[in-house]
Amino acid sequence: MVDRGPAPRRGRPPVSDEQRRRQRLAISRHAVRLFSEQGLAATSGEQIARASGVSERTLWRHFPHKESCVEPLLTKTIDAFRTVLHAWPPDVDLAEHLRSAYQPVLNSPSATDVEAVLAVIRLTHDEPALRAAYLVLRERAEDTLAEVLSARTGVPSDALPVRVEAAAMNAALKVATDDLIHETAESGITPDALLRHREHLADAISFVTRRAPGDGRD
């Protein structure tokens, strides 16, 4: 058989990944709002679907279970942070890099997303199922973290010390984030708290990265 190249497409084209991402994100925002307002158990799948303007069936086609509805919103900010780390030049101090590249946005269009994300993470402290989903999401970030470290040091990203350091970094970031949640519990989300948070992040990471990976016995 001769390859005629891409066959001329027929019928309705599948939705682009971008469109899919957007729809999932839209649903995610509604779900997070409802979870925050009424709690996880009190929010039904039907409610999320109605609020999002889709049928319940398509909701379950987009998300395997209720708790994973928070995923698009959370990964959005996790990805943003990973991007910052990717752009971390090898010769500059991490705290310094964060100060210049990581701007906790409070008056950008995505400000309400930031608040929503913090609201979700706050929820994970009372809703075990949400905490579980959150931890799984964070763990996924470890692979990318390992790649960042690998790129900086030349050690392959699947080497044990690299994975250990990536996991340690990730855990440190988690604690710093939980600390922000705790701090903003009373006084709300202030620019000051976000700035302190950025320093805590830098501290936590530098605590872990102070020692170069791969210098122990392998």
Added chain:
Amino acid sequence: MVDRGPAPRRGRPPVSDEQRRRQRLAISRHAVRLFSEQGLAATSGEQIARASGVSERTLWRHFPHKESCVEPLLTKTIDAFRTVLHAWPPDVDLAEHLRSAYQPVLNSPSATDVEAVLAVIRLTHDEPALRAAYLVLRERAEDTLAEVLSARTGVPSDALPVRVEAAAMNAALKVATDDLIHETAESGITPDALLRHREHLADAISFVTRRAPGDGRD
């Protein structure tokens, strides 16, 4: 009203915590075996209940959901490891302490439990719901880890650097454990693999604890 001391008890006494623990552990063993044999989705709550000799209703009274049936078995070994860490003298190297105090038991009565635990952790790589439960369990250990560190350094266990280090340790242990799972995938659980694992654990922890906590800005 005069306090007459503890009122004389009437009626059937509540079961002791110890009994409850034992029953949960027994159920947990059955559940883990079934999960390993048939997978999580293919194992119904009714099956677990029948295998454990209780009604489905009491099964759900002991466990909030299916995946948490693995908890008693997993925490059993996590607790054992925490006990070892608690007995870690401040002046001795961690690797050395582990070699003397952490004996990966292969021919003790709990050997089949060890195999079951490894089987579960292996399962968590294919069953996201189990992974989620596993991560939540591990996170609970962070508090105890923070206390261990606090006892060694005098820094309060809820101080940010201590919690960061505890989380980092925990993450390092997780990676080392996952590595053991991966290593024993082909050749099975050999004493040799367990010994290497012990060294990996020591490496991973010392990677994190090399730097004393609390010496950064607070």
Added chain:
DNA sequence: ATTTTATTGGCAGTCACTGACAATAAACTG
């Protein structure tokens, strides 16, 4: 034996989630 309290079991119901299929939408073709 009876009373008292704790646990268990049985039953019905809710709700998250799935499979199967009909209905519709979005392209292209003539």
Added chain:
DNA sequence: CAGTTTATTGTCAGTGACTGCCAATAAAAT
């Protein structure tokens, strides 16, 4: 525009995890 093809959505019925409720039973004391 009518017709064809393919992707997505909705509808409906069903499964199974989990809960509330009450009856039944177990383990103590009187």
